[in-house]
Amino acid sequence: MELFWVRGGADEVVASVADWLSADPAPPAVVETSGSTGAPKRVVLPRAAVLASVRASAERLGATGPWVLALPATFVAGLQVVVRSLVAGHRPTLLERDGWPEGEGWFVSLVPTQLRRMLTDPVDVAALRRAHTVLLGGGPIGASLRESAERAGVHVVATYGSAETAGGCVYDGVPLDGVAVALGEGGRIRIAGPTLFTGYDGDPTATAEVLRDGWFQTSDAGRIDADGRLEVIGRVDDVIVSGGLNVPGPAVAERLRTHPGLAAAEVLGVPDPEWGRRVVAFVVPAPPGPAPGLEELRDWVGATEPRAWAPRSLVVLDDIPLLGNGKPDRQALLALAGQQVRP
Structure with missing residues (x-):
């Protein structure tokens, strides 16, 4: 054809x-x-x-x-x-x-x-x-x-x-x-x-x-x-099953983006021997930085969403890697999670 x-x-x-x-x-x-x-x-x-x-x-x-x-x-x-x-x-x-x-x-x-x-x-x-x-x-x-x-x-x-x-x-x-x-x-x-x-x-x-x-x-x-x-709500696989709990990654990312200390944020689940999948936040600090710490961001999420949704690890980036069409590059983020995670 x-x-x-x-x-x-x-x-x-x-x-x-x-x-x-x-x-x-x-x-x-x-x-x-x-x-x-x-x-x-x-x-x-x-x-x-x-x-x-x-x-x-x-x-x-x-x-x-x-x-x-x-x-x-x-x-x-x-x-x-x-x-x-x-x-x-x-x-x-x-x-x-x-x-x-x-x-x-x-x-x-x-x-x-x-x-x-x-x-x-x-x-x-x-x-x-x-x-x-x-x-x-x-x-x-x-x-x-x-x-x-x-x-x-x-x-x-x-x-x-x-x-x-x-x-x-x-x-x-x-x-x-x-x-x-x-x-x-x-x-x-x-x-x-x-x-x-x-x-x-x-x-x-x-x-x-x-x-x-x-x-x-x-x-x-x-x-x-x-x-x-x-x-x-998001991709079916955006729901992160962590410790038996369904965590909607897009909802957590949206809450993080409202933090005045962040310019951008994405949330993904990465394999974890204890939790099954661990909720990881990938964040870009707002100028002049530095990025808020993990506990501050956990508290920020927990103020409006279930505390159990809060990220358990943090990756601080200069920018979110993007695909050619402007969407976040999930594969690149997952690779970075294995190298730069701050528990």
């Missing part, structure tokens, strides 16, 4: 995507997952699925227009920025080369780490205030980050999705039109609708494991709140 491989630099991707959008017929596109928890998968997306996502997104946002490309164009979020901008009749602005556009009413997609850093830069904040919408996805979006954006006057819409769903398909907890969301065993999120992929290239076994009867079985756990909105 002929495939359209989304590869190359930003300019090359923009040109090839423009050709793909006008092709008749068009082969399915292939984008790779980030590989944050292992080897990347090659996701096969029909053009109809990508365009269904583009249309539903525009309808939900209530507008179309030019987009700023601030993410790698070869990942699904970057591909969607390119497609949305081209469909709206605009070549996307490449942030790294061209900087922020003048005027108002444009759109941009970011991951939480990017937005957190941009909110500390007055130039970035001034630009983001001019955006119609900042789509924020690709990782847990805590209340503190949303509140910081609101205080700065930046309009943020939190998205949830993956390469397998042609990008974000749930906006601020509400599925896009045509998208269905359900919870399976253990709260595992299931998604159906016109934006789904057709499989993993060259891996029918992996495809069969997650694509069943028209539903995509995600690796994330969630719950439906009182308003009927989907709340993403």
Whole structure:
């Protein structure tokens, strides 16, 4: 089967995507997952699925227009920025080369780490205030980050999705039109609708494991709140079973990020002979530093969350290692846990 491989630099991707959008017929596109928890998968997306996502997104946002490309164009979020901008009749602005556009009413997609850093830069904040919408996805979006954006006057819409769903398909907890969301065993999120992929290239076994009867079985756990909105708790494997207790790593990390002495924080579980898995905090001190000590951070977590959730080890870093798409590099963090842990 002929495939359209989304590869190359930003300019090359923009040109090839423009050709793909006008092709008749068009082969399915292939984008790779980030590989944050292992080897990347090659996701096969029909053009109809990508365009269904583009249309539903525009309808939900209530507008179309030019987009700023601030993410790698070869990942699904970057591909969607390119497609949305081209469909709206605009070549996307490449942030790294061209900087922020003048005027108002444009759109941009970011991951939480990017937005957190941009909110500390007055130039970035001034630009983001001019955006119609900042789509924020690709990782847990805590209340503190949303509140910081609101205080700065930046309009943020939190998205949830993956390469397998042609990008974000749930906006601020509400599925896009045509998208269905359900919870399976253990709260595992299931998604159906016109934006789904057709499989993993060259891996029918992996495809069969997650694509069943028209539903995509995600690796994330969630719950439906009182308003009927989907709340993403985190990856199923983000729940750290430590000493027989289920510790939600993303919730602990979000609490740590509110500490005034920290600029960034992530939480993972590492193997431990006593606890099964030990809760480890990876933190970046806020200037001028140094980082708070472990006991202070344990007390900070315990002030609002169960004390048993508090980290038992601490790794202090100059920065959180990131993948090419801006997400935390979990494998790199786990490797660092074996070298720099402060019990």
